[in-house]
Amino acid sequence: MSLGFGRVQFESLADAERAKLLSANGRLPAFQCFNLSVYPSAEDVIPRAADASNRFSGAFLHAGVLGDDGRMEVFESWRRVGVEIMPERKRMELFVEDGGECFKMVVMFDDVMASHGCCLREGGGGGQLNSILLQLKFAPRIYQRVSGPNLKAKFTSDRYHVCKEDFEFVWVRTCDFSSNKTIGLSSYYCMELGHELSILEILKIFPCYSEMGDLILRKSEEFWSFSMLVPIISCRDEPSLSYEILFQLNSLVHTQKISLLQATFLLDILKKEDSDIVLRILTKMHKLKSICSKPLQFIECELQCMRENQRTVPVGNHGISENLMGCYRALITPSKVYLLGPELENSNYVIKHFSAYASDFLRVSFVDEDWGKLASDAISTRIEHGFNSRTYKTSIHDRILSVLKHGITIGSKEFKFLAFSASQLRSNSCWMFASNSNVTTESIRKWMGDFNKIRSVSKCAARMGQQFSSSFPAMSVQSKDVDIIDDIYSRDVDKANFDGIKYCFSDGIGKISLFFAQQIAHKCGLKRTPSAFQIRYGGYKGVIAVDHTSFCKLSLRPSMLKFDSDNKMLNITSYSKYLPCFLNREIICLLSTLGVEDAVFEAMQQEQLFLLDDMLKNREVALTVISKMSGAERQKVENILMRGYEPNSLPYLSMLLKAYRAYQLSDIRSRCRIFVPKGRILMGCLDETNTLDYGQVFIRVTMTKEEQKDGHQIFFKEADHSTVVVTGKVVVTKNPCLHPGDVRVLEAIFDQQMIEMGLVDCIVFPQKGKRPHPNECSGGDLDGDLFFVSWDERLVPLQTDPPMDYIGLRPRLVDHEVTLEEIQHFFVNYIVNDNLGAISTAHLVYAESEPLKARSPKCLELAVLHSMAVDFAKTGIPAEMPRALKPKEFPDFMERLDRPIHVSKGILGKLYRAAKTHGNIDTPEATLSQELAAVSYDKDLEVEGFEMFLKPAEEYYNLYAEKLGFLMNYFGAQHEDEILTGYVRSSSAYVLRDKKKFGDIADRIMIAIKSLHEEVKGWFNNCRESESMRMASAWYHVTYHPSYWSSDKFLSFPWILCDVLLNIKDSKNYRSRREAKEGMS
DSSP, X not given: OOOOOOOOOOSSHHHHHHHHXXXXXXXXXXXXXXXXXXXXXXXXXXXXXSSGGGEEEEEEEEEEEEOTTSOEEEEEEEEEEEXXXXXXXXXXEEEEEETTEEEEEEEEGGGEEEEEEEEEOTTOOOOOOOEEXXXXXXXXXXXXXXXXXXXXXXXXXXXXXXXXXXXOEEXXXXXXXXXXXXXHHOOEEEEEOOTTSOHHHHHTTSSSEEEEEEEOEEEOOOOOOSSSSSSOOOOTTGGGSOHHHHHHHHHHHHTTSSOHHHHHHHHHHHHTSOHHHHHHHHHHHHTOSSOOSOHHHHHHHHHHHHHHSOOOSOOOOOOOOTTEEEEEXXXXXXXXXXXXXXXXXXXXXXXXXXXXXXXXXEEEEEOOTTSSOOOGGGTEEEOBOSTTOOEEEOHHHHHHHHHHHHXXXXXXXXXXXXXXOHHHHHTTEEEEEEOOSSOOHHHHHHHHOBOTTOOOHHHHHHHHGGGGSBOEEEEEOOGGGEEEOOOOBOSSOOHHHHTTOOOBTTTTEEEEEHHHHHHHHHXXXXXXXXXXXXXXXXXXXXXXXXXXXOOSSEEEOGGGBOSBOOOOEEEEEEEOOOOOOEEOHHHHHHHHHTTOOHHHHHHHHHHHHHHHXXXXXXXXXXXXXXXXXXXXXXXXXXXXXXXXXXXXXXXXXXXXXXXXXXXXXXXXXXXXXXXXXXXXXXXXXXXXTOOOOTTEEEEEEEOOHHHXXXXXXXXXXXXXXXXXXXXXXXXXXXXXXXXXXXXXEEEEOOXXXXXXXXXXXXXXXXXXXXXXXXXXXXXXXXXXXXXXXXXXXXXXXXXXXXXXXXXXXXXXXXXXXXXXXXXXHHHHHHHHHOOHHHHHHHHHHHHHHSTTGGGSHHHHHHHHHHHHHHHHHHXXXXXXXXXXXXXXXXXXXXXXXXXXXXXXXXXXXHHHHHHHTTOOOOOOOSSOOHHHHHHXXXXXXXXXXXXXXXXXXXXXXXXXXXXXXXXXXXXXXXSXXXXXHSOOTTOOXXXXXXXXXXXXXXXXXXXXXXXXXXXXXXXXXXXXXXXXXXXXXXXXXXXXXXXXXOTTOOTTTGGGGHHHHHHHXXXXXXXXXXXXHHHHO
């Protein structure tokens, strides 16, 4: 029996090992007559280098950039620097005194691009290595030491807490403390450690290390910037250099393709050349794998090549789709600014309306030094104890607010704060706009609508951002074609039973006539008319469902109106369609809490793992799996498989199937994302006929190919040849879901009147009862919420819990018109109070470890806090998470290697380990080997006369390779399959852990790839129709024939013309069959 424990940190690893040895031999002295046992701990009392030989004092630190002559241009130096190298934590800490203050700079090993051992000598001379030079991808994280009388102490002053060192201070995050913004300007750091030290041994600790030899330091001239944000290069003669070129030049500096000092020398040269040519050259420079040491020579060489090698093939002027925009981005970190783009992304109504000024919009994101999410305590934290303790706002808080207030200047453009959408707020981003004589930020906001009547800062900010949602402008609808209909509220409210709350059953939903819905579908390029559209119309927001009985184009409800606006454009943000259904950790936790057996989830996961194994060998299985995926290449893969190709018959096909499989396996391991065949993700709609009773729903879905093959199923009743009505018990919930009552078991019914409504791929909820079912599911409504629905009897729990009360708090109001400054302060306060992720993580930890699972008091309290945190963007009221609810250790399935972990005994742990032991993830081959090229080359894709088109085909391939290579470099993709599928395996740990950010990047990649492929199709369409098959055959030949083989060949090039190549193959097969038939006869 243990009488208690304590944590002891020893001076060195050797001392700790000696204590363990003494304990094992029973030779440790007794404590209060009891023997002591010693066990290793994963957490230090005071983080520091475990090996005393990795701690240094009195070092010199130089910060700057590397010149093209190999010398280091030093911006600033510090003496008496403390150094702690911690390989066990994969980081290094530097302690610097500057201006009487003490700062700590944390360098993560993952951020080290190169490390060199070098000798600092005047003029060189081959001396002993005495210094380490580091090239960093990102700036170090900076902390400031804060002291004071009422600080929160790490140790309480009693006889059970003893600290040998003075610890009456705390470290808080801060910005660049140097007088000349040195840290923001620097990418190289040289540590001068001394002659007597074993630099080579220390170097081996760092990644990418090598010996450099002599290094000469040269004090650089002070770099002067127009901006408070560095490094931003400004051209003194601004009108002579276009904004686009200046932006790209800055971007090359920020991504370390050219050095800061070199870029300033290029300004005069670039002014003299044609802007389009300069942009092409700078784009090529972005493809470089490392820094360009001689950018002037690179530019001159490229100019010469362009003059000598004029393109002989027509490429046309490919414009981007009207639904896309080239988005310029700025990332603001505590020490630096990064300019990126322009990057293709879905446009929104505001930018489409002001498309003539598209380049005057700038998306600004506030991120940590490694581009990850800024922790709230990096901006505001509590450092004092006691009842009257105040929050300490760090300099990062002031930096964010300053950027929002004063904007960003790039060349002649001054970008000022405009607004932010709901998704931007969650990702700590906003829109800025560079005003001109015709359009200003104020005139844009005035055009958007009248927000003066809104007295809640948070709601006003949300309403301003409403029209920034990605959308497609369908058609203009005049006021005379819009009917305002009443909302439907709960009837005969019984105060004793349900607290007298008046619920709105029609919250967020209206109607659209069938004829007008067909027009909208045609305008959107849809083959079928959806049953429901998610819309933005002026100040209205929500869903409009098709009503066969309506003759008015739109019938909208007051609950859909968020603000007054004169805009008449109907914008479509989404629509009802087939969406596959997947379990996730949260849903599994709640279903397990409600009594669903572990064996059910284990069996479902095993079924999916078997399918993923078979998809590389079985064409039918591959088709089944691929049909549930998304991405630009999915349809091509499906078409190739349907034409009879086996999964391993084509290098391109095999590469993509392995990529999709690898992603799904990773998703199962990291998120428990298990496919549910008997289920859908459905948009919520309302029963306008008042047929359904409380507890009933109507679900009519489009059948998948597998469901059509399976024939009659007991839970399906056929409505027509392609759709069926689901009947029986169904489990319904909505993500995110944390409370056991978020899971509802409802009765899906078959009703002819409901069938005549014609709503397909929706879940129709009743307008009767004590409370709307959508509200019972995580506080949802009908303004576009998607619901998890499954009729798999294994997943329908036998018991349910009462739903949680989701009546939100009243928003904070002001007694005046909301000002722009208040909105900017709200933006920063949101970042400070954004603990949604922390609450969700804590809930998952306790739900899998507590005996009552999600019913435990901790989980129920966290569910309430989560609801408050979700509503914070509307109410402005934060959810403060008590320290007692913050987990001390994490289950193994979360893979939090930086924190203490335990082996989870719950269902999530079982699923994680089963997936982990299933086998290695087979990632696609990085290249096509010459041997495989010879074997896999398909002569059936050769068309007579294709040889005439080999030269233009090679030119087109090289142009495609240049453009695809740029996208790969921009998004950090190492291999072709990553950029084609959007699943970048080499993403930073933060991006991989943050599923939303990972999904956002995948979406952006898909948009870029789709646009590139449309451009390539445009090249192909330049040839005459009679030449198309020979041209397509030539494209295939220059990609796959062994005589054109190279180790970095892009396999996707000819398959952009998938339909043409498949037609060639079909015609060859048909001819072969006919000849064989004739031969037999």
